[in-house]
Amino acid sequence: xxxxxxxxxxxxxxxxxxxxxxxxxxxxxxxxxxxxxxxxxxxxxxxxxxxxxxxxxxxxxxxxxxxxxxxxxxxxxxxxxxxxxxxxxxxxxxxxxxxxxxxxxxxxxxxxxxxxxxxxxxxxxxxxxxxxxxxxxxxxxxxxxxxxxxxxxxxxxxxxxxxxxxxxxxxxxxxxxxxxxxxxxxxxxxxxxxxxxxxxxxxxxxxxxxxxxxxxxxxxxxxxxxxxxxxxxxxxxxxxxxxxxxxxxxxxxxxxxxxxxxxxxxxxxxxxxxxxxxxxxxxxxxxxxxxxxxxxxx
Numbered sequence: 001x002x003x004x005x006x007x008x009x010x011x012x013x014x015x016x017x018x019x020x021x022x023x024x025x026x027x028x029x030x031x032x033x034x035x036x037x038x039x040x041x042x043x044x045x046x047x048x049x050x051x052x053x054x055x056x057x058x059x060x061x062x063x064x065x066x067x068x069x070x071x072x073x074x075x076x077x078x079x080x081x082x083x084x085x086x087x088x089x090x091x092x093x094x095x096x097x098x099x100x101x102x103x104x105x106x107x108x109x110x111x112x113x114x115x116x117x118x119x120x121x122x123x124x125x126x127x128x129x130x131x132x133x134x135x136x137x138x139x140x141x142x143x144x145x146x147x148x149x150x151x152x153x154x155x156x157x158x159x160x161x162x163x164x165x166x167x168x169x170x171x172x173x174x175x176x177x178x179x180x181x182x183x184x185x186x187x188x189x190x191x192x193x194x195x196x197x198x199x200x201x202x203x204x205x206x207x208x209x210x211x212x213x214x215x216x217x218x219x220x221x222x223x224x225x226x227x228x229x230x231x232x233x234x235x236x237x238x239x240x241x242x243x244x245x246x247x248x249x250x251x252x253x254x255x256x257x258x259x260x261x262x263x264x265x266x267x268x269x270x271x272x273x274x275x276x277x278x279x280x281x282x283x284x285x286x287x288x289x290x291x292x293x294x295x296x297x298x
Contacts (some may be wrong), residue, residue, distance in 0.1 A: 005249025008241045009257025015238040017264035020095040022230040030216050031224035032087035037200045042231030044193040060187040071176030075192030080199040086164035092157025096269040100262040101161030106292050108169035118233015128294030135288030142280045255296040
């Protein structure tokens with residue numbers, strides 16, 4: 001099929017945009033911490049099934065210890081911490097702004113690769129970083145982002161969004177080290193999910209929140225269904241379509257097309273959340289996405 005890679009890349013961004021909406025609705029019912037616990041649990045279950053079907057084993061037991069260490073660290077930082085920050089950001093500043101702030105993970109990823117691994121930071125990449133930051137600052141500086149909760153909540157939500165981007169970028173950098181040698185993304189993801197799930201369970205037990213977690217879920221069975229759906233849309237459909245995009249088109253093109261969820265969040269925010277979008281919000285989002293595109297193609 002012609003343009004299957006490009007179509008898959010766009011579908012990835014759509015999946016992640018829809019996932020942001022589903023997660024936001026679930027988080028409103030259960031809170032960001034419980035939301036992340038259950039989404040990771042469902043995601044781990046789905047990935048175990050996929051690995052059984054593809055590789056005849058639930059986990060890559062024969063992988064080296066180095067892979068397990070790198071990927072486990074990636075899961076704890078990127079999924080356990082990063083997604084908890086992200087979901088709280090969705091609640092405080094909205095899914096549209098939260099998704100836009102998450103796009104900063106591209107910027108932080110390039111900076112971390114430069115600082116930690118000594119990769120070259122080219123002039124074009126510096127321009128892309130500047131444009132991305134300018135676009136995001138332009139959007140979040142706008143008064144009345146659709147969340148009339150006071151400046152304290154907005155600042156906190158933006159802070160959580162930035163922290164989620166940093167954690168996501170760090171998780172991706174660590175996962176890249178664990179996937180050296182053409183390691184399967186599904187095998188890598190199931191290790192990441194397992195590590196994140198164990199970390200979240202340990203935190204739950206340490207904070208004595210086990211009973212509270214099950215009590216909240218019993219009272220919000222609809223949220224549990226939303227979380228099962230979110231885990232399917234993100235870790236399964238989103239990851240699968242991104243794999244298809246990378247396999248059938250150039251990496252730079254695929255990276256740009258799979259990073260467009262903030263653009264798709266614009267009509268979703270308008271029609272689903274009834275959010276009024278100013279020209280500043282639209283222009284700032286487009287400017288940030290142009291910066292992301294320049295980062296990948298230069």
